[in-house]
Structures are given as C-alpha cells and as structure tokens.
Amino acid sequence: MKFVNDNFASARVHVKDDAQLFQKYGEKYGAQWTPTILELDGEGVERHRIEGFLPNEDFLSQLMLGRAQIAFAEQKWDDAERRFEEVVNSFPTSDAAPEALYWAGVSRYKATGDARFLKETAEAFKTRYQGTSWAKKASIWN
Amino acid sequence: MEIRFRHDVDTVLDEARKQHKPVLLDFSAAPM
Numbered sequence: 001m002k003f004v005n006d007n008f009a010s011a012r013v014h015v016k017d018d019a020q021l022f023q024k025y026g027e028k029y030g031a032q033w034t035p036t037i038l039e040l041d042g043e044g045v046e047r048h049r050i051e052g053f054l055p056n057e058d059f060l061s062q063l064m065l066g067r068a069q070i071a072f073a074e075q076k077w078d079d080a081e082r083r084f085e086e087v088v089n090s091f092p093t094s095d096a097a098p099e100a101l102y103w104a105g106v107s108r109y110k111a112t113g114d115a116r117f118l119k120e121t122a123e124a125f126k127t128r129y130q131g132t133s134w135a136k137k138a139s140i141w142n
Numbered sequence: 143m144e145i146r147f148r149h150d151v152d153t154v155l156d157e158a159r160k161q162h163k164p165v166l167l168d169f170s171a172a173p174m
Contacts, residue, residue: 004145008166011154012147015171021151026169034171042162044155063166070164 003060007067008039039066047073061091065100072103077111080104098129102138115141 004010013021015034025031029038029046039048048066050059068083084107087100105121108114122141129135147168148154158165 001145002143004166005143008164009154009158009161010145010147010166010168011151012149012168012170013151014149014174015169017174018149018151021149022169025151025167029167031169034169036169038165038167038169040155040158040165040167042158042164044159044165047164067164 001060003063003067037063039063039070041070041073045073057091058094058096061087061094061096064090065096068100068103072107075110077107081107081111092128098125098132098134101125101129102134105138105141 012018013025013031015022015026022031029036031038033051035051035053037050038046041047047069048062050062050066054062064083064087068080068087071080071083081104084100084104087094088097088104091097101124102121105117105124108117108121118138118141122138125135125138145166151167155165157163
C-alpha cells in the first residue's frame with residue numbers, strides 16, 4: 001500500500017510466530033486483539049489505533065486520519081490541516097471524515113489563532129455529518 | 143502494492159526514532 005510505504009516505517013508482530021516480541025510490545029502498547037494497528041509518532045508514542053478488520057477504503061481513511069494526528073501532535077499545523085482535509089475530500093462518507101473535518105478546523109485555528117475558523121467548521125457541520133459526535137463537539141463554536 | 147512489513151521491531155523503532163519517522167505497528171494473527 002503506497003500510502004503506508006511513503007509515510008511510515010512498518011513492522012508486524014505475529015502473535016504466535018513472534019511470540020516474544022508480542023509479549024514485549026503487546027504488553028507495552030496494550031494490544032489484546034488482532035488485528036490491532038498502531039500509528040506511532042517519531043518518538044514511539046501511540047497517536048492512533050485501529051482495532052479489528054476494516055474494508056480497504058475505511059482502513060485507508062483511518063490510516064490517513066492517524067497520520068494527520070501525528071502531524072497535529074508534532075504541531076505541524078499546516079501539514080495536519082492538509083492531511084485532515086485530504087481524509088474528508090478523499091473519503092467523505094467514511095467514519096473518519098467527520099473527525100477529520102473537526103480537526104482540520106482546529107489545525108487551522110492553531111496555525112492562525114483566528115477563532116473564525118472554528119466558527120466556519122461549526123457551520124460546515126450544519127450541512128454535513130449532522131448527528132455525529134464531532135458535529136456535537138463543534139456546535140460550541142457557533 | 144504490498145506494505146513492506148519488517149519483523150525486527152526493535153530495529154524499526156530505533157531507526158524511526160533516529161529519523162523521526164512515524165511507525166505503523168501491526169499486531170496480527172493472520173497466516174504468514
């Protein structure tokens with residue numbers, strides 16, 4: 001998968017074939033089910049978790065969301081906003097999209113300090129993703 | 143395109159830390 005190879009160093013721990021590693025890292029990161037996919041930042045800190053199987057498009061949208069969260073955690077606001085928007089634009093019907101829309105607005109606000117961008121995000125939720133927890137969270141910005 | 147997974151997790155994490163590169167860590171039970 002090109003997105004993964006372009007954005008991550010990738011490691012796999014098999015619960016049986018890599019039993020010692022699974023004991024070490026499964027315990028460290030609290031992995032108690034498979035598949036569990038973690039997206040770690042450059043310091044090894046978990047920034048996103050996917051537990052259980054997902055169809056390809058949902059899986060990719062979650063991976064992209066996690067990569068955006070890494071950029072956000074690193075305070076790379078412009079990069080984070082671009083990545084969150086890419087999730088919304090590429091996978092608008094995915095579960096990841098409303099969360100990405102929310103954090104795109106927060107990233108823009110963080111980059112500029114301008115609360116107008118939070119209000120614009122709340123406005124966007126009036127026409128999209130109504131009823132989601134992310135729309136509710138954004139409603140305070142109205 | 144397949145994901146290029148490695149199994150030497152210690153090394154992957156160590157290299158990633160030095161390069162400040164994100165890591166995808168997959169816990170799997172699928173047949174290899």
